[in-house]
Structures are given as structure tokens and as C-alpha cells.
Amino acid sequence: xxxxxxxxxxxxxxxxxxxxxxxxxxxxxxxxxxxxxxxxxxxxxxxxxxxxxxxxxxxxxxxxxxxxxxxxxxxxxxxxxxxxxxxxxxxxxxxxxxxxxxxxxxxxxxxxxxxxxxxxxxxxxxxxxxxxxxxxxxxxxxxxxxxxxxxxxxxxxxxxxxxxxxxxxxxxxxxxxxxxxxxxxxxxxxxxxxxxxxxxxxxxxxxxxxxxxxxxxxxxxxxxxxxxxxxxxxxx
Amino acid sequence: xxxxxxxxxxxxxxxxxxxxxxxxxxxxxxxxxxxxxxxxxxxxxxxxxxxxxxxxxxxxxxxxxxxxxxxxxxxxxxxxxxxxxxxxxxxxxxxxxxxxxxxxxxxxxxxxxxxxxxxxxxxxxxxxxxxxxxxxxxxxxxxxxxxxxxxxxxxxxxxxxxxxxxxxxxxxxxxxxxxxxxxxxxxxxxxxxxxxxxxxxxxxxxxxxxxxxxxxxxxxxxxxxxxxxxxxxxxxxxxxxxxxxxxxxxxxxxx
Numbered sequence: 343x344x345x346x347x348x349x350x351x352x353x354x355x356x357x358x359x360x361x362x363x364x365x366x367x368x369x370x371x372x373x374x375x376x377x378x379x380x381x382x383x384x385x386x387x388x389x390x391x392x393x394x395x396x397x398x399x400x401x402x403x404x405x406x407x408x409x410x411x412x413x414x415x416x417x418x419x420x421x422x423x424x425x426x427x428x429x430x431x432x433x434x435x436x437x438x439x440x441x442x443x444x445x446x447x448x449x450x451x452x453x454x455x456x457x458x459x460x461x462x463x464x465x466x467x468x469x470x471x472x473x474x475x476x477x478x479x480x481x482x483x484x485x486x487x488x489x490x491x492x493x494x495x496x497x498x499x500x501x502x503x504x505x506x507x508x509x510x511x512x513x514x515x516x517x518x519x520x521x522x523x524x525x526x527x528x529x530x531x532x533x534x535x536x537x538x539x540x541x542x543x544x545x546x547x548x549x550x551x552x553x554x555x556x557x558x559x560x561x562x563x564x565x566x567x568x569x570x571x572x573x574x575x576x577x578x
Numbered sequence: 579x580x581x582x583x584x585x586x587x588x589x590x591x592x593x594x595x596x597x598x599x600x601x602x603x604x605x606x607x608x609x610x611x612x613x614x615x616x617x618x619x620x621x622x623x624x625x626x627x628x629x630x631x632x633x634x635x636x637x638x639x640x641x642x643x644x645x646x647x648x649x650x651x652x653x654x655x656x657x658x659x660x661x662x663x664x665x666x667x668x669x670x671x672x673x674x675x676x677x678x679x680x681x682x683x684x685x686x687x688x689x690x691x692x693x694x695x696x697x698x699x700x701x702x703x704x705x706x707x708x709x710x711x712x713x714x715x716x717x718x719x720x721x722x723x724x725x726x727x728x729x730x731x732x733x734x735x736x737x738x739x740x741x742x743x744x745x746x747x748x749x750x751x752x753x754x755x756x757x758x759x760x761x762x763x764x765x766x767x768x769x770x771x772x773x774x775x776x777x778x779x780x781x782x783x784x785x786x787x788x789x790x791x792x793x794x795x796x797x798x799x800x801x802x803x804x805x806x807x808x809x810x811x812x813x814x815x816x817x818x819x820x821x822x823x824x825x826x827x828x829x830x831x832x833x
Contacts (some may be wrong), residue, residue, distance in 0.1 A: 355803045370718045371630040372665050383618055387717060389663040412670055414661065417713035418620040418636025421744070426713070427672065433796055460663035462715065463632060 343436045345501040345513055352513065357506040360496070360556055365477070365567035375485025377567070379477040382510055383447040383467025385419075388477035389460045390485040396456035399554035407452035411440035411459040419466045422509055435471045442475060442495075442524045442533035448488040457487060468514035472497050475524050475534065480564050484571070492564055493533055496556030498549035505545055507552040521546070523553040530554060586767075589782045593770035599778055602631075605819055607774045610729070610830050622738025622753065626730040628774060630720035635730035636713050637738040638754075641745060642772035644700070644707040652699025652708040656685035658716065658727050665719040679803065684714070684728045685762070686799040687790030691759035694735065698754035701747075710739065710753075718798045721776040724788045724801075725827075726762035732831055759790040759798050760827045762820035766806055771816065773823060787816050791824040 345348040345352060355361070358432040361382030370376035373389035380386075386556035388448060396402040417424050428436070456535040459482065472495035499509045514520055519539025525532055541549060581589075592599060602608070608629030617623035620636035644651060649796065658681045660668040673681070699708035712734065714727045738753040765775040765783035772779055775786075784806025790799040797817065802808065808816070 370632075371665075371720055375664065387663060391662070391666050394666075414660065414670075416617075416634070416636060416659075416715050417657070417711065418617055418623065418638050420619055421709050423638035423640060423713070426657060426669075453831070458662060460661065462661060462717075464636075464665050464715070465619050468616070557593050 343512075343516070345516060347527070351501070351506060353451050355397070355509060356380045357504055358552055358555065360508045360559060361510065363560060363563055365461060365480060365563050367480050367567045368572040372441045373481070373485070373520035375481045375483070377477040377480035377484060379473055379480070381469065381473045382397045382474075382508070383465060384463070384466035384470055384473045386466060386470065386473045387462045388474065388481040390457065390478070390487065391460075392457035392485075393452040393455035393487070396454060401456070402454040404453055406449035407447070407455040407457055409444040409447060409449065409459065410456050411436050411461065411478065413439055413461045413471065415463040415466060415470070419463050422562060431443060433487050434472070438513050438534055438536070439471065439475055439478065443478060443482065446489045446491045446493055446526050447482065448490065451488060457478055457482075468509050468511045469522070471495070472522050472524065476564065480567055483568055491526040491528045491559065493524055494527050494557045494561040494564060495522065495534065496553050497561055498524040498556070500539065500541055500545060501551065504550040507556045519545075519549070521549050521553060523550065523557065525554065525557050527557060581778065585778060586782050589778060590768040593768050598772060598776075600776055604770065604772045605823065607823060607827070608776070610827065612729070612733050612830060614733060620734070621741050622734045622736070624730050624733030624737055626726055626733060628722055628726045628729070630718060631722060631726050632718040633723065633726045633730045634715045634717055635727070635734035636715070637734050638711045638713065639741055640709050641701065641706055641712070642709045644704065648696070649704040650700045651696040652691065652694070652710060654685070654694055654696065654710040654712065656681050656688070656712040656714070656731065658684065658714045658723070660716055660719075668716075668719070679801075680723055680727060683724055683788055683801045684731055684801070685712075686714070687728050687761050687803075688731060688735070688761040691790065691792050691798040692756055693732065693758050695741050695754035695756060699740075702707065719777065721778075721780045722763055724763045724786075725761045725774060728759070728790070729827070729831060732758040736831075757793040758828075758831060759792055760824035760826050760831065761788055761790050763788045763829070764816045764819070766808060766812070771812060773819065777780040787813065789817055789820040791820050793828070795821045
């Protein structure tokens with residue numbers, strides 16, 4: 343199967359075109375902050391609880407809050423049913439997600455506290471870690487957690503030798519390289535970066551630029567979603 | 579979990595006056611919303627809300643060996659995940675006893691009403707059968723997970739297709755089903771018995787009674803839970819009320 347045909351990708355997108363993205367801030371009743379995100383075939387629910395007292399006490403940090411992120415895939419979110427519970431992949435994603443988010447959260451304001459960030463992948467079609475971070479950032483803002491910026495993530499990669507943004511499932515499986523990136527959009531500092539596959543340095547430069555461009559677009563959607571929720575409140 | 583004594587006293591006082599904290603009558607259910615086919619990767623799915631409680635059920639199917647005592651029947655398994663996203667009281671880690679009880683009660687309603695026609699899910703007797711995985715993800719916990727999970731499981735099954743194509747066995751066909759069970763849960767606190775408990779009522783509950791009713795109004799499964807008790811009269815009353823209330827829920831489920 344050709345992944346690129348007449349300059350178009352398998353779903354008809356141009357190389358620098360994102361899949362459709364829909365973001366809703368605060369859909370959950372119980373959580374302190376939440377976000378529902380649809381990004382192409384991905385569906386993500388994120389919820390934030392806290393800051394609250396960290397238990398057991400040995401996980402407390404007397405100088406700052408601990409960020410406890412949990413990335414989890416629903417059993418029915420992938421083609422072959424996934425056994426419930428964390429595997430090594432989701433534990434790694436949880437760790438780098440927590441680290442990326444910790445960078446922007448003013449953790450020193452809440453010593454001995456924990457902020458729980460739960461990311462549930464309900465439907466998966468490649469790019470779930472980026473979608474998860476993007477949703478978690480909106481949920482954190484919705485929970486009123488003080489942050490110096492709202493993180494955003496987007497992947498780029500290479501398929502059939504062409505550098506493209508935001509790979510979907512078949513492009514990820516059959517493509518040549520994948521490069522997920524998360525940034526703090528105001529300064530464009532890199533908060534998360536992974537790569538697998540094979541790219542020349544020139545291709546990497548191109549891919550990173552596409553990922554950053556994607557991040558800038560998605561950052562606008564995040565802010566629109568937050569404004570939409572709180573603007574409705576004001577009008578009521 | 580557990581409820582503060584102030585809140586419990588408030589619920590008790592209201593109950594004496596025949597009232598509930600959200601203004602419902604003792605036999606009044608919260609509004610139900612069902613969205614079907616919401617997960618692309620699942621064979622079938624449904625998102626169900628009862629008031630502010632929201633759960634998502636997804637069906638996955640795989641081919642496996644039948645159980646030795648039912649060589650010509652498919653198999654089913656039900657698992658409810660109480661993920662920490664849904665409540666500050668849910669923790670990550672292996673399922674605790676309450677999640678297991680919940681899964682088993684939902685499973686029993688479906689199994690005993692023979693909702694899935696397992697005999698039609700046999701591929702090669704004694705060798706190959708379909709296994710139906712019902713996975714239920716709780717997204718927002720505001721009481722009454724027993725009914726929400728059962729309703730989501732039934733709605734997701736009604737939305738499901740047997741994925742023959744993916745296993746190169748011809749075209750996808752609808753899941754072979756009969757009539758679904760409808761689950762109705764009551765809790766008792768300070769002598770009052772209410773249907774469809776909200777979160778506060780769930781936490782104040784001394785005893786819980788879940789009844790799965792079939793299309794004819796017959797009973798297919800029951801579970802009495804928690805350390806409190808019901809009188810025989812109360813149990814019979816609950817069953818009568820469940821028969822009435824389940825008719826309205828069935829209309830929404832089949833609608």
C-alpha cells in the first residue's frame with residue numbers, strides 16, 4: 343500500500359495537515375478539572391484531582407507538589423483487546439507525561455501535596471501520548487492549577503520518505519519514523535521529545551518544525567475550549 | 579469512602595420527612611442518557627449517564643477454546659474498571675472486592691437472562707468459539723454504578739457486531755441476542771428505601787438490593803449487599819417496584 347499518493351496521504355491530508363481536533367473543557371462532574379478530546383480516531387478523557395495531601399507520607403516532597411500522572415488505555419480502545427492494568431509502555435508514557443507537565447506547574451506553591459492527572463485513552467489511532475498531554479493540560483487549567491504555560495503536544499514523522507505531521511495508525515505502523523513533541527507554547531521550550539525510526543538530520547529539522555507548527559495550532563484550540571466553558575459561566 | 583456524620587444526619591432527617599437530597603421521590607429514577615457506537619475500535623459500545631454518573635462500555639471479541647462443560651457455546655466475561663479518573667476515592671491497581679462484586683452482578687444479569695445467545699457463538703464444537711469481552715470503564719461516579727454498568731453493558735451489546743471480517747471468516751453479523759435484563763438498585767438508610775441512589779445515598783447506605791428483571795417482569799438475578807438488612811416485606815416491595823420502574827428503563831434501552 344502506498345502511504346503517499348499524488349502528494350496526498352491515505353486519509354487525503356497534505357503532509358502538513360492535522361487531523362480534525364475537538365476539545366471540551368470540564369465535561370466531568372466529580373473531577374476538579376477535566377477535558378474530553380477527540381483527535382482524528384483518538385478519544386481521550388483526562389481528569390485532574392488536587393492539589394491534595396500526598397499519601398502515603400513517604401511520597402511527599404517538603405519543597406513542592408508531586409505530579410502523579412497515569413496514562414491508561416481502555417481494554418476496548420485497540421484492535422486486539424488490551425488486558426486491563428498498566429504495562430511497560432503505559433508506565434513509561436505516564437512517567438514522561440508527569441515530567442513534561444511538572445515543568446510548567448508551579449509545584450513549589452503546594453509542598454507535601456500531590457496533583458493526580460488521569461489520562462484515559464478510550465479509542466486509539468496513533469498519537470495517543472500527544473493527545474493525552476494536550477488533554478491533561480486543559481484539565482489542569484480547568485482545575486485552576488497554577489501553571490506558567492499550557493503545554494501542548496503534537497507528533498511528526500516520515501512516511502514513504504516524506505516528512506509529515508500527526509501520523510495516523512497505518513502511517514505509524516508502516517511509516518519510517520515517529521517524533522512526538524510537547525512544548526510550552528509561549529517560549530517553545532521542549533518538554534517532551536521521543537523519536538523512533540530513521541531520519542536524516544535535515545529530515546529531523548523539517549519534522550520538528552512541522553510538529554511545532556502543529557503545536558501552535560492546537561494551542562489555540564485548547565485556549566478556545568477553556569474560554570468557551572468559562573465564557574458561558576460569565577453569561578449565565 | 580464513607581460519609582461525614584453531618585451529611586448522614588442530614589440524609590436521615592430528610593428521609594424521615596419522605597425527602598431525598600436532590601428532591602426526588604423515593605421511587606424516582608434520575609434522567610437516563612444513552613449514546614451508542616461511540617468507540618470506533620470496539621465491536622460495540624455505549625456511553626450511559628444516570629444523572630451525573632457516566633460509564634462507558636465497550637465490547638471486544640476474540641476466538642478461543644470453549645469451556646469443557648459447554649463445548650458448543652461461546653463464552654463471555656465482564657470486567658468493570660473503577661479508574662481513578664472517575665472519583666477521588668478510586669485507586670489504581672488491581673480491582674478491589676467492590677469492583678469484583680460489581681462486575682459479577684452485572685455479568686449475572688446478562689448471563690442468567692441468556693441475553694447473549696452463546697450457542698450461536700460456536701465456530702467448531704469443542705475447538706473454537708467466540709469469546710465476548712464486556713469491559714466497562716467508569717468515567718464519573720455519582721452513585722448507582724450497578725444499574726449504570728448493567729445498562730451500558732446491554733446497550734453496548736445491542737450495538738455490537740461479530741467481527742467475522744477481521745478474522746477472515748466472511749461478513750460481520752449482528753451479535754446474536756435475546757431480550758436484555760434491566761437492573762434496578764435500591765438502598766436503605768435509616769429505614770428509608772430509595773431507588774437509584776445518588777453518591778451521598780450510596781455512601782450512607784446500610785443495605786443494597788439489586789434486581790435484574792426480564793421482559794416478562796420475571797426475576798433473573800439479585801444481589802443483596804452491605805452489612806444492613808431488609809425485611810421480607812421490604813424485599814418483596816423492592817421487587818414490585820423494580821418491575822414497574824424497569825419498564826420505563828427498558829423503553830429507553832430499546833429505543
